[in-house]
Amino acid sequence: MNCRNAQAKLSALVDGELPGREALLVREHLLRCPRCAQEWRALRGLKLAMGQLPDVEPPEGLEERLLAAVRREKEASRPIRLWLPAAAAAVAACATLALLNLRADEPAVASKTLPPVPASFEVDRDQAYVAASDPFGPGPVVLAAGYGRR
C-alpha cells in the first residue's frame, strides 16, 4: 500500500469503518511510514476532541416554543370544516356531499339552496399538500402562518 491509498483510508480507520483486511494493510503501512502515522494521529485527535465537545443545553422555554409551533401548524392545516364556524361548516359539508353526489351522477338536492361551492379554495389546498408531500425533497414548502384562514 502506498501513501496515497493509505491517506484516503485514514478517517475510515479512525472510525472503525474499514473492513478487516483493509484495516490490516493500512496499519501495516502506518508502522513503516511516520508521515501517514502522524496524519492518523491527527485525525484521531480531531475525532476525540469532537466527541469531547460539551453537551449543548437547549435554551429556556424551547420545549414550549416547539410545541406551540407544532400546534400552530396543526391549526393552520386543519380541514376546512373543523375551523370554520358551525354555520359555514354546515355549508361546506353539504357542498362536499353535493360534490360527491355530482360525481356519482345523482341529483344534487342540497346544492340548490346553497351558495356556490368554494371549489378554488379546495384546489389550492390540495395543490399545496401535493407540493409539500416530500419532507426530504429538494425544495421546502413554506406555508404562511395564516395559511388556510382566509
Added chain:
Amino acid sequence: MAFAIARDGNVARALDREHFERLLKESYRQAYALAYRLTGNAADAEDLLQDAAIRAYRFFHQYDPELPFGKWLAKILCNANVDRIRRRGRLRTTSLDQPSEAGGHVPEVADWNSLPDRAMVEESVSDPLQEGLAAVRPEFRTAVVLADIEGMEYEEIAQTMGTSVGTVRSRIHRGRKQLRRYLLEKFPDFVARMVDEL
C-alpha cells in the same frame, strides 16, 4: 354522515398529535444539540429545529415506528438544514463530492472567503472546533457531526443523508481535512494540545 367522519377524524388527529408531542418532548434536546453543531449558534439552531419539528409533524403519517423517532427527526433536520443553506444560495454542489479513491486529486478548498458559511464562522465565537466546523462544507460538516457527535455508523449516516456509504466515507475524510486545515491556520496551539492529549 359528513359530521360523523369529521368527528372521528378529529379524534384520530388529536391522538396523533398527543403521540407526536410525546415523541418530540423525548427527542428535542438531542435534536437541538445536533442543530446547534450544524448551525453554530442558538438562534439558527432553534429556527432549524422548529422547521424540522413542523415538517416532522406534517409528515408524521409517514413515520415508521420501527425507526427511533430521534433518528427520523435527525434526518429531517439534516435535510431542512441543506434547504436552509440552499435558500441562502451558498451551497455549491460540485464534483468535490465524488469519492476520492475514484480518480484525480481534487484540491481541498483553502479560500475561506468562498466557503459556504462565512456568516456562521463570524457568529460562533465560543469554541475553535465549532468555529472550524463552520468553515467546512455543509455536506462534509453534517457527515462529520453525525459521526463524531451523534456517534452514528457510516451506514446510518448514509441513510440519514440519503446517500451511499462510499460518499459518506469521502465526506467525512474531506470534512476532517478541511476542519484540521482551518484549525492549523487559526488555532495552532489548540491543534498541538489536541495531539498532546492523545
